[in-house]
Amino acid sequence: MKNEYTITVYTENQVGLLNRIAIIFSRRKINIESLNTSPSEVPGIHRFTIVINETEEVVRKLARQMEKQVDVLRAFCNTADEIVWQEMALYKVPTDEIAEKVKVERLLRAFGARAVVIRRDYTVFETSGHREETDRLVQELEPYGLIEFVRSARVAIINASDGFHELLQEFEQREPGEEAAENEFLDQHEEVFAM
Amino acid sequence: MLHTELELSEDLLVETPPFRTLSGSQAVLETFISEGVNTVFGYPGGAIMPIYDALYDYNERLEHILVRHEQGAIHAAQGYARASGRIGVVFATSGPGATNLITGLADALIDSTPVVCITGQVFAHLLGTDAFQETDVINITTPVTKWNCQVTEAGDIPAVLAKAFYIARSGRPGPVLVDISKNAQLQQFDYEGHKPCNHIRSYRPKPIVRREYIEQAAALINAAERPFILFGQGVILGNAEREFRSFVEKSGIPAAWTILGLGALPTGHPLNVGMLGMHGNYGPNVLTNQCDVLIAVGMRFDDRVTGRLDKYARQAKVIHLDIDPAEIDKNIKTTVPVWGDCKETLPLLTRLVRPQTYPDWLERFREHDREEQKTVIHGELNPDCATLTMGEVIRLVNEHEGGEAIIVTDVGQHQMVANRYARFNQSRCNVTSGGLGTMGFALPADIGAKLGAPTRRVIAIAGDGGFQMTIQELGVIQQHGMAVKILILNNQFLGMVRQWQELFHDRRYSFTNITSPDFVQVAAAYGIPGQRVSERKELQNGIKAMFETPGSYLLEVMVGKENNVFPMVPQGCGVADIRLC
Numbered sequence: 038m039k040n041e042y043t044i045t046v047y048t049e050n051q052v053g054l055l056n057r058i059a060i061i062f063s064r065r066k067i068n069i070e071s072l073n074t075s076p077s078e079v080p081g082i083h084r085f086t087i088v089i090n091e092t093e094e095v096v097r098k099l100a101r102q103m104e105k106q107v108d109v110l111r112a113f114c115n116t117a118d119e120i121v122w123q124e125m126a127l128y129k130v131p132t133d134e135i136a137e138k139v140k141v142e143r144l145l146r147a148f149g150a151r152a153v154v155i156r157r158d159y160t161v162f163e164t165s166g167h168r169e170e171t172d173r174l175v176q177e178l179e180p181y182g183l184i185e186f187v188r189s190a191r192v193a194i195i196n197a198s199d200g201f202h203e204l205l206q207e208f209e210q211r212e213p214g215e216e217a218a219e220n221e222f223l224d225q226h227e228e229v230f231a232m
Numbered sequence: 233m234l235h236t237e238l239e240l241s242e243d244l245l246v247e248t249p250p251f252r253t254l255s256g257s258q259a260v261l262e263t264f265i266s267e268g269v270n271t272v273f274g275y276p277g278g279a280i281m282p283i284y285d286a287l288y289d290y291n292e293r294l295e296h297i298l299v300r301h302e303q304g305a306i307h308a309a310q311g312y313a314r315a316s317g318r319i320g321v322v323f324a325t326s327g328p329g330a331t332n333l334i335t336g337l338a339d340a341l342i343d344s345t346p347v348v349c350i351t352g353q354v355f356a357h358l359l360g361t362d363a364f365q366e367t368d369v370i371n372i373t374t375p376v377t378k379w380n381c382q383v384t385e386a387g388d389i390p391a392v393l394a395k396a397f398y399i400a401r402s403g404r405p406g407p408v409l410v411d412i413s414k415n416a417q418l419q420q421f422d423y424e425g426h427k428p429c430n431h432i433r434s435y436r437p438k439p440i441v442r443r444e445y446i447e448q449a450a451a452l453i454n455a456a457e458r459p460f461i462l463f464g465q466g467v468i469l470g471n472a473e474r475e476f477r478s479f480v481e482k483s484g485i486p487a488a489w490t491i492l493g494l495g496a497l498p499t500g501h502p503l504n505v506g507m508l509g510m511h512g513n514y515g516p517n518v519l520t521n522q523c524d525v526l527i528a529v530g531m532r533f534d535d536r537v538t539g540r541l542d543k544y545a546r547q548a549k550v551i552h553l554d555i556d557p558a559e560i561d562k563n564i565k566t567t568v569p570v571w572g573d574c575k576e577t578l579p580l581l582t583r584l585v586r587p588q589t590y591p592d593w594l595e596r597f598r599e600h601d602r603e604e605q606k607t608v609i610h611g612e613l614n615p616d617c618a619t620l621t622m623g624e625v626i627r628l629v630n631e632h633e634g635g636e637a638i639i640v641t642d643v644g645q646h647q648m649v650a651n652r653y654a655r656f657n658q659s660r661c662n663v664t665s666g667g668l669g670t671m672g673f674a675l676p677a678d679i680g681a682k683l684g685a686p687t688r689r690v691i692a693i694a695g696d697g698g699f700q701m702t703i704q705e706l707g708v709i710q711q712h713g714m715a716v717k718i719l720i721l722n723n724q725f726l727g728m729v730r731q732w733q734e735l736f737h738d739r740r741y742s743f744t745n746i747t748s749p750d751f752v753q754v755a756a757a758y759g760i761p762g763q764r765v766s767e768r769k770e771l772q773n774g775i776k777a778m779f780e781t782p783g784s785y786l787l788e789v790m791v792g793k794e795n796n797v798f799p800m801v802p803q804g805c806g807v808a809d810i811r812l813c
Binding site: 098107205 | 380
């Protein structure tokens with residue numbers, strides 16, 4: 038059964054790595070729903086956040102393919118209930134429409150939106166939240182002439198994670214401890230593929 | 233696939249003062265020498281000219297083999313690596329020079345061959361301007377390299393190249409490409425001497441061996457009634473032939489090979505029951521679906537080995553030994569994964585398995601073998617038809633060489649026949665393009681294999697189609713005065729495709745009849761002696777002449793036009809549905 042997975046990949050900061058990771062998905066005709074690259078909690082280490090809809094087995098195989106790349110430290114795969122996630126969205130609407138027909142205040146309150154810019158001709162709102170919330174605000178604003186809309190990729194924090202600092206120290210060891218050396222997706226082998 | 237430890241030749245490590253001013257190009261060559269490289273395959277061009285200029289002064293320490301096409305360079309490097317266990321090294325220029333490497337990179341990646349390619353690149357300030365001979369080499373080669381990197385500063389060259397060699401040879405080996413811009417090749421910098429790389433924090437070449445899985449594997453094996461070993465190139469890449477043989481002999485389990493595993497256990501070993509897969513032997517295929525425990529060592533369950541997955545060994549518990557965690561559970565779900573270098577895992581497993589014999593189970597393999605001998609093998613090796621068969625040619629090669637020669641094959645029917653019937657007494661004798669199936673592989677790989685194993689007899693076996701794909705490399709044999717043997721099995725068809733057309737496309741031979749030049753005359757034009765044989769009575773002497781004429785020799789044997797390779801597991805069928813005719 039396909040499910041939404043958020044994959045967090047810790048990597049070295051290397052030119053070309055984005056392509057190396059992206060082709061792992063494109064080669065298998067898997068559509069990336071959302072992809073974000075950013076710094077991580079550890080200086081010099083990059084963090085990719087990738088959202089896909091796939092079965093657990095496929096996701097595990099993908100994670101192993103990613104970890105196989107020389108410049109990838111670790112990939113973690115999580116379902117929605119294992120992470121805290123947000124997406125940011127920007128909405129540009131005509132100021133006069135909004136001012137006259139919709140109570141700005143109501144929008145701000147109901148959707149937790151923030152006015153980023155208010156100009157004579159247009160206003161830009163910002164929200165961050167889950168996809169359904171931004172979708173609803175889009176619906177709300179469409180009748181009033183939504184000029185531009187853009188939504189960012191997902192960013193996610195893993196509930197159970199202690200961060201990457203300690204793990205990185207293990208990776209830097211010549212003889213790493215089990216945690217760093219093991220492939221987490223094999224570690225749970227018995228649970229996953231009990232025969 | 234398993235770990236390879238390549239030895240640096242210590243006599244080549246030169247003492248260097250702490251700082252020397254070198255150009256980037258000189259640093260490339262110094263690094264090569266420090267890494268033990270003594271042979272480079274390449275082709276010059278505009279963007280790599282500074283490296284070639286520096287090479288002029290390294291003539292005595294680095295032998296450069298000038299190929300006729302960059303694809304020839306990388307296949308030669310692959311042949312060199314496979315025969316010697318060392319890293320194959322390639323130079324090519326930017327643009328077309330680099331793109332001509334792609335097929336070889338893909339081949340080396342899928343067959344886990346350690347190769348380091350250096351490509352020239354336009355000046356850094358011209359990157360992205362569509363400059364003359366500029367291509368985006370890094371992005372083009374990303375899917376077909378284990379690792380790649382572009383260098384635009386001379387100071388980065390020593391560290392990046394040290395990393396490249398380490399990545400190419402460690403863990404599951406593979407091809408690595410370093411793209412060096414022309415300004416970096418020319419730039420002078422303070423060279424601090426070679427610092428070998430043996431650790432990259434984001435890279436784990438070898439997973440830690442887990443004892444509990446070794447114990448579980450041993451318990452499964454000890455309780456098995458009909459265990460069966462499948463072995464692949466991992467045994468060879470891990471230099472674990474001896475460890476593997478001890479495991480097989482102590483456990484008493486019949487063992488069958490993938491075509492890249494061929495030779496890891498001598499073909500004449502009593503527990504070597506033959507070849508797996510589409511054109512493999514009858515017993516190993518049928519009995520895959522009757523064994524109770526399947527032990528896969530350094531192989532990756534390629535579709536040519538497994539046939540239809542949902543009809544593959546469903547009854548068996550599977551133990552998979554592999555160095556690459558991504559291979560475990562990729563195609564076949566494993567009962568016990570034993571990840572790690574088989575040089576380490578096999579002895580641990582051998583210690584825990586009980587000495588055992590399986591006479592009844594082994595007899596089943598022998599029964600199937602007798603059946604296959606009767607319906608297929610006897611007729612192929614000792615035909616009574618008028619036309620020559622590929623199998624009888626291979627039989628005569630065996631008789632002449634006694635399993636000692638390195639055999640490099642191309643791709644197609646002759647490859648399957650040669651792999652089925654060639655005898656090998658030792659490892660690193662069989663060089664072929666297994667995963668990618670690259671026609672045109674044999675001739676350049678033959679040249680590389682000879683350079684990698686100069687004291688061994690090396691013979692390329694090719695079909696009339698594949699040979700024409702890289703025929704220009706005959707020029708290398710001529711220029712370097714090499715002693716390689718070339719055996720062309722000419723059936724005047726692209727035989728394997730024709731066989732499929734016959735069996736699955738209603739004999740519609742769409743564009744598979746191919747003409748050839750007079751190969752003997754072509755060879756003669758390159759100064760290579762040779763002859764063509766069409767009659768059985770001339771064959772023995774032809775083979776003898778090929779092997780006994782000093783230097784290179786080309787023997788063309790005209791074989792039956794429409795002979796087929798059997799047995800065969802038709803595509804989409806299970807291994808037990810193997811056809812004998």
